[in-house]
Amino acid sequence: MLKSSQRRIAAGALLAAATxxxxxxxxxxxxxxxxxxxxxGAPGFNAGVNxxxxxxxxxxxxxxxxxxxxxxxxxPQRGYYGFVWDFQRYYTRQLVTFKAEPGSASTELVPDLAAxxxxxxxxxxxxxFTLKDGVTWEDGKPITSKDIKYxxxxxxxxxxxxxxPIYIQQVLDPKNEYKGPYKDTAPDKLGLKAxxxxxxxxxxxxxxxxxxxxxxxxxxxxxxxxRQDKDTKAKYGLNVFSSGPYxxxxxxxxxxxxxxxxDKWDQKxxxxxxxxxxxxxxxxxxxxxxxxNRLIEGEYDLDINATGIGSxxxxxxxxxxxxxxxxxxTGMIRYAVFPQTVIPNIECRKAIIYAADSKSLQTARGGPQxxxxxxSNMLPPGLKGADPKADPYGKLGGAPDLAKAKEAxxxxxxxxxxxxxxxxRNNKKIEIATAESLQQSLxxxxxxxxxxxxxxxxxxxIIGSPKVVKDKGYGIIxxxxxxxxxxxxxxLQPLVDGRFILQSGNNNFSELNDKAINGLFDQALxxxxxxxxxxxxxxxNTKVSEAAVYLPFTxxxxxxxxxxxxTNVYTADAYNGRYDYAxxxxxx
Amino acid sequence: xLAYIIRRLFAVVVMLLVVTLVTLSIFFLIPxxxxxxxxxxxxxxQADPASIEAVRQKLGLDEPILVQFWHFxxxxxxxxxxxxxxxxxxxxxxxxxxxFRTEQDVSTMLVDAFPVTxxxxxxxxxxxxxxxxSTGVVxxxxxxxxxxxxxxxxxxxGVSLPIFFTAMLAxxxxxxxxxxxxxxxxxxxxxxxxxxxxxxxxxxxxAFLYAAMYARLTRATMLEVLGxxxxxxxxxxxxxxxxxxxxxxxxxxxxxxxxxxxxxxxALVGGAILTETAFSLHGLGGLAIKGVSERDLPLILAxxxxxxxxxxxxxxxxxxxxxxxxxxxxxx
Numbered sequence: 001m002l003k004s005s006q007r008r009i010a011a012g013a014l015l016a017a018a019t020x021x022x023x024x025x026x027x028x029x030x031x032x033x034x035x036x037x038x039x040x041g042a043p044g045f046n047a048g049v050n051x052x053x054x055x056x057x058x059x060x061x062x063x064x065x066x067x068x069x070x071x072x073x074x075x076p077q078r079g080y081y082g083f084v085w086d087f088q089r090y091y092t093r094q095l096v097t098f099k100a101e102p103g104s105a106s107t108e109l110v111p112d113l114a115a116x117x118x119x120x121x122x123x124x125x126x127x128x129f130t131l132k133d134g135v136t137w138e139d140g141k142p143i144t145s146k147d148i149k150y151x152x153x154x155x156x157x158x159x160x161x162x163x164x165p166i167y168i169q170q171v172l173d174p175k176n177e178y179k180g181p182y183k184d185t186a187p188d189k190l191g192l193k194a195x196x197x198x199x200x201x202x203x204x205x206x207x208x209x210x211x212x213x214x215x216x217x218x219x220x221x222x223x224x225x226x227r228q229d230k231d232t233k234a235k236y237g238l239n240v241f242s243s244g245p246y247x248x249x250x251x252x253x254x255x256x257x258x259x260x261x262x263d264k265w266d267q268k269x270x271x272x273x274x275x276x277x278x279x280x281x282x283x284x285x286x287x288x289x290x291x292x293n294r295l296i297e298g299e300y301d302l303d304i305n306a307t308g309i310g311s312x313x314x315x316x317x318x319x320x321x322x323x324x325x326x327x328x329x330t331g332m333i334r335y336a337v338f339p340q341t342v343i344p345n346i347e348c349r350k351a352i353i354y355a356a357d358s359k360s361l362q363t364a365r366g367g368p369q370x371x372x373x374x375x376s377n378m379l380p381p382g383l384k385g386a387d388p389k390a391d392p393y394g395k396l397g398g399a400p401d402l403a404k405a406k407e408a409x410x411x412x413x414x415x416x417x418x419x420x421x422x423x424x425r426n427n428k429k430i431e432i433a434t435a436e437s438l439q440q441s442l443x444x445x446x447x448x449x450x451x452x453x454x455x456x457x458x459x460x461x462i463i464g465s466p467k468v469v470k471d472k473g474y475g476i477i478x479x480x481x482x483x484x485x486x487x488x489x490x491x492l493q494p495l496v497d498g499r500f501i502l503q504s505g506n507n508n509f510s511e512l513n514d515k516a517i518n519g520l521f522d523q524a525l526x527x528x529x530x531x532x533x534x535x536x537x538x539x540x541n542t543k544v545s546e547a548a549v550y551l552p553f554t555x556x557x558x559x560x561x562x563x564x565x566x567t568n569v570y571t572a573d574a575y576n577g578r579y580d581y582a583x584x585x586x587x588x
Numbered sequence: 589x590l591a592y593i594i595r596r597l598f599a600v601v602v603m604l605l606v607v608t609l610v611t612l613s614i615f616f617l618i619p620x621x622x623x624x625x626x627x628x629x630x631x632x633x634q635a636d637p638a639s640i641e642a643v644r645q646k647l648g649l650d651e652p653i654l655v656q657f658w659h660f661x662x663x664x665x666x667x668x669x670x671x672x673x674x675x676x677x678x679x680x681x682x683x684x685x686x687x688f689r690t691e692q693d694v695s696t697m698l699v700d701a702f703p704v705t706x707x708x709x710x711x712x713x714x715x716x717x718x719x720x721x722s723t724g725v726v727x728x729x730x731x732x733x734x735x736x737x738x739x740x741x742x743x744x745x746g747v748s749l750p751i752f753f754t755a756m757l758a759x760x761x762x763x764x765x766x767x768x769x770x771x772x773x774x775x776x777x778x779x780x781x782x783x784x785x786x787x788x789x790x791x792x793x794x795a796f797l798y799a800a801m802y803a804r805l806t807r808a809t810m811l812e813v814l815g816x817x818x819x820x821x822x823x824x825x826x827x828x829x830x831x832x833x834x835x836x837x838x839x840x841x842x843x844x845x846x847x848x849x850x851x852x853x854x855a856l857v858g859g860a861i862l863t864e865t866a867f868s869l870h871g872l873g874g875l876a877i878k879g880v881s882e883r884d885l886p887l888i889l890a891x892x893x894x895x896x897x898x899x900x901x902x903x904x905x906x907x908x909x910x911x912x913x914x915x916x917x918x919x920x
Contacts, residue, residue, distance in 0.1 A: 159642030159673030182674030233675045235691045253690045255870050285868040
């Protein structure tokens with residue numbers, strides 16, 4: 001007779017076996033829903049990467065998004081998640097926006113509400129825009145320059161409209177003198193002096209110091225117009241008044257959203273948004289694995305978050321539905337950074353870089369497809385000035401260079417290695433795996449690294465505090481970074497400009513403060529020619545490598561699902577490798 | 589009896605006040621101990637210290653713990669205003685706080701989520717009580733037979749398998765393979781069929797686990813009761829077997845089951861987190877997860893309070909039912 005525990009195991013094993021049989025039986029049997037699934041009609045693996053899959057201009061149908069992560073806010077001035085910026089273009093417009101083209105061509109800025117990309121004064125301090133004729137709100141009233149100014153002013157009210165990017169505020173009002181429209185004593189609430197609106201069609205920005213990326217900041221949803229009489233302040237994100245091709249029909253936070261055509265939007269005024277579907281729905285689910293299954297079944301068209309298919313469905317997709325998958329770069333870089341306050345000797349830092357096994361780190365990140373390409377420097381491909389082949393420490397081969405690591409250790413004065421601590425967020429499974437991989441590699445040269453998993457929700461107060469980093473002896477920090485806008489400034493400056501070292505919320509974890517690098521940033525910011533600025537960012541990147549404060553792991557890639565019925569699908573570098581949502585359709 | 593109920597209700601109120609104070613204190617103390625700042629979590633990653641301070645004031649986080657406690661409790665009865673940055677947000681009574689994550693009254697979120705959880709838990713409870721108790725009784729009466737063994741093996745499987753596993757299995761078979769059911773919740777006010785169809789799988793999955801536990805508990809209790817002297821006396825008096833079982837044995841058997849049932853029901857209403865997550869049901873469990881993962885303190889506080897209220901009220905109801913089921917119990 002079986003004992004209780006044996007019975008328990010036997011019963012469990014029986015049911016597990018039954019499940020596996022059921023799971024195997026259903027392996028290739030995804031049923032067809034109206035979303036269209038599987039092989040029929042899918043143009044092939046990576047068909048949407050750097051080119052357009054299923055080109056079509058046919059209108060109609062409902063585009064169905066699903067996601068496991070809600071927006072931080074749908075308010076144009078409050079959202080900061082990448083997918084939110086992509087999606088918000090359905091119901092917001094900006095003076096300029098990113099070109100509707102696949103891949104890196106998407107990073108070019110084109111006029112949106114403005115008639116052109118602006119007239120920039122010779123000193124780079126004044127930007128003047130004239131609005132197009134016929135641009136309207138969802139009630140048919142014209143969008144005016146004052147609406148744009150008011151929308152931008154909202155970002156100053158951080159005590160009410162919190163959470164969004166404040167680049168424009170930092171550029172136009174670095175001393176933060178304006179207090180936002182809700183505390184504005186001017187009768188029209190348009191008291192921000194750095195923006196002038198001489199008439200309803202003209203808007204002039206006056207910068208106290210030149211910034212070559214100012215147009216990039218104006219392309220963010222945070223620079224969208226908001227009409228004063230429709231501004232519900234903190235609650236605006238629950239029902240945004242539309243200036244784009246779709247307007248809100250319904251929204252229940254964490255559950256669903258439905259957008260329908262804005263019949264007051266005029267296609268002739270918009271060269272970017274195709275507005276192909278008749279309606280757009282978003283469903284939020286709490287079960288990410290179930291979400292992947294529903295995508296495969298054809299119930300939905302794509303994952304709004306685009307963070308990649310989960311590990312449990314990934315193999316099934318790659319083996320049975322590969323033609324429905326794309327494998328783009330996300331623009332994120334995954335890396336380890338070495339705080340100089342803890343490891344001040346450059347040769348000790350070099351020893352870590354040489355000893356690291358890049359191939360093993362790539363595997364820990366999920367391999368070449370789900371993890372990304374091995375990175376050898378800190379500027380991701382696609383940005384002006386990037387050179388993915390620049391490999392000063394020989395990382396692209398994948399194998400560690402133990403001889404050079406030992407040589408560096410000898411120069412560092414610690415030929416037998418040293419002890420340090422790797423700090424890693426406790427809520428990022430993959431980052432913990434990379435920390436363990438790095439720990440193993442370093443052992444080979446005698447570097448004993450202890451792993452400290454800190455509360456990932458408290459990142460800004462723990463690794464974002466140079467004092468805490470020093471007190472805890474974090475010699476290695478595992479992190480990731482993506483640019484808010486696709487230039488060297490957007491990507492590199494918070495990480496390596498010494499003037500960006502903060503006492504809380506710091507991102508320059510290495511505390512690199514090199515006069516030459518800081519000076520190059522000043523030059524690059526004044527440069528309005530993106531190619532010339534790119535050359536300067538290339539020089540900065542070289543100097544960062546020379547300082548040996550970063551060990552880049554991967555230029556991140558992920559595997560995203562594209563339903564067979566989706567048309568005009570392509571990934572855009574401007575949206576961190578996500579599909580350009582504003583171009584998608586569902587009728588072939 | 590009336591005095592007993594009033595006394596117990598008073599104890600419920602005191603209990604809930606204590607839970608509120610303890611929860612608030614935890615939120616008050618943890619940030620102090622860990623050095624983190626809840627206000628900083630509500631502002632953007634580029635926010636300056638002045639903005640963080642303004643948000644702290646708006647949330648009332650700069651006030652002493654007892655003042656925060658008073659504001660919370662009074663808000664339930666008279667509503668509450670959150671003022672800061674030239675904006676005033678009114679949270680109407682009963683105000684259980686305001687979520688600055690979703691910019692909604694927590695009460696609105698609770699009202700939205702509560703029917704989902706309640707529908708799921710009540711439906712599942714009916715199923716598991718009927719199936720679990722009847723299986724347990726049959727097993728006890730047919731002790732040692734093939735029926736008893738089959739029932740107990742099934743019960744063992746139910747207890748052994750984690751709910752996320754059975755949920756995924758159920759979805760795989762009944763939704764993906766057979767296409768019989770959808771897993772989307774539809775309010776009963778919109779469509780009874782949609783509501784029933786959307787909840788059938790969660791009911792069955794949840795009930796499978798609990799019915800298994802109840803079957804084992806019922807069987808064990810029933811076997812013990814059947815060996816009691818008064819059952820032998822009842823049989824000796826010549827009472828028909830259905831009367832012996834139904835009137836005498838079942839009453840005693842039900843007492844411990846009812847105790848467990850009250851606690852299970854209360855706890856599940858507060859958060860059948862795994863079931864809700866597996867089936868993407870947006871109920872109280874989902875709110876709890878969201879509150880914890882996003883450090884949404886008002887939301888966590890409200891869900892904690894609702895859970896505590898459900899548990900203590902369910903226990904009160906169970907205590908009252910004791911007197912109905914078992915004549916030996918007298919409430920005073």
